[in-house]
Amino acid sequence: MTAAATPVYFWEDFAPGSVREFGGLKVDKEAVLRFASEFDPQPFHLDEEAAKQSLFGGLAASGWHTCAMVMRMMCDNYLLKAASLGSPGIEKLQWLKPVYPGDVLRVRMTVLEARPMNSKPHVGLVRSQWEALATRADGNEEVVLRMEGWGMFRRREVSEAAA
């Protein structure tokens, strides 16, 4: 569960315009209720009947739970194999549609911009868009979350020059 001792991906591997698609995480009802109980106990995340009366139309995952599930898929697909240094933040996080138990989530990541970090020459910044797509019980797929944000990665060239 920890990053590889020798990273496979460095800053140079996130080229603007590149697209990665990954995931396939089934949203589990017990997990939805557990996350909501701990962090977001609003009725539409905890109670089937209250959720039916809400704008969600049915029991829906906390938006923060969806973010956390997207993060897990990012870790499993590339972050744990990358020289990742964390993230300074997110821009334009949109919860576009509810996420329901039984949905299967996947992620489409598009690199928008990459530049070296002025204050730390061995670090590069990558700005990406992540979209979470939910396959519903009826087989339709919808974009349920969209966000843009920054990641920090060690630079391969600088790492190798220093080695």
Added chain:
Amino acid sequence: MTAAATPVYFWEDFAPGSVREFGGLKVDKEAVLRFASEFDPQPFHLDEEAAKQSLFGGLAASGWHTCAMVMRMMCDNYLLKAASLGSPGIEKLQWLKPVYPGDVLRVRMTVLEARPMNSKPHVGLVRSQWEALATRADGNEEVVLRMEGWGMFRRREVSEAAA
């Protein structure tokens, strides 16, 4: 753990310029490790030694865990007593400083803007800034997270007119 049957707060109660301060949640190391294991198993969130070598300088909570803890404090302070209808999204989420086990977190919420929702006349939108402040082991307090985002609330006047 569910919202009051009769909400105390409606859209009209979130006036631009108003400030609420609340919270006091101690960051628990086991909770940090549990969240990271499930959602963000990067070494600096799971392993003390790896974290010391990272930009964080020590074991730090996942940024998504910090968001979730802020959400819990929002629920306990006002959301569970409010005619809350969820949120369309967040702008400018910044993870400014690491959050460490033992920190005590509180939230400062400032309402920036409020307007009725064009497409749903019984709903009002509120744009707020939330800052999370961490009191460290040495007693110093720092802003560790800042975000702006939207909440949707039922309008009192419209609710009462319809009753």
